[in-house]
Amino acid sequence: MTTLRLRPEGPADAEPIRRVLAGAFARPDLPVPPEVGLVDELRRSDAWIPELSMVAEYGGEIAGYALLSRVRVNPGQFPALALGPVAVAPNRQRIGLGASVVQAALEAATELGEQLVVVLGDPAYYRRFGFGPADRLGLTSPWSGLGEPWQALVLPPSVSGEAPVPRGEVVFPPPWSRV
Structure with missing residues (x-):
């Protein structure tokens, strides 16, 4: 039986996470998907919250990843979180690793006293975690015009x-x- 371990990212995990992101977001027109650079840049910024960078180890290898990073709601600079990227290695997709690592990240955020998470993604997927249209909460972003994928x-x-x-x-x- 293969074991699943969910935990915050550690110092030695950067390269395995890059491989998961590169595999999950691979595009024939780009040698390196922008999500790889996004995570690298967020790690070097004040938006990085190490306890909210979660990995899923499956069979002893990092196979899933979910990142919550700091965003702000204006006016007032209210702290919130953005979920993404979320990635699962192509050979480990469709076995629940993505849902598990997202749930672990949301639970860790709750434990830290965070109140609000936004995401841009498939409404059918993120609805299972309780996300709904962000516009119903009066939240806007550069992605608001995309409609239902902009969620909170x-x-x-x-x-x-x-x-x-x-x-x-x-x-x-x-x-x-830059994404």
Whole structure:
């Protein structure tokens, strides 16, 4: 029986994560998918939260990855998180690793007292985690015009209580502008 281990990224995981991202987002017209560079740049920025960079080890190898990084909602600079990229090695897709690593990341964010996560992705996929249309929460972004793929999730309140969820423009750190 192959074992699954979900954990935050460690110092030796950067290269295996790059391979997972490169495989999951491979395109014949690009030698390196932009998601690889995005993660590398986010690691060097103040948007990086090491505890929220989650890997799925399957059979002793990193086969899945989900990143939550810092974004802000204006006005007021309210801290929130962006989910992505989420990737699973091509030879390990369709066995639940993506869902497992996303769920682990969301649980870690809840434990840290985070309140809001946004994502741009397939609504049918992300709905299972509780995401819904971000515009219903009054959240906009450069991707708002894409409609349903622009989604948000209000996390359960932590022991410290619940603050009102802000409305406004979600401001992404500079690395996101190159994706």
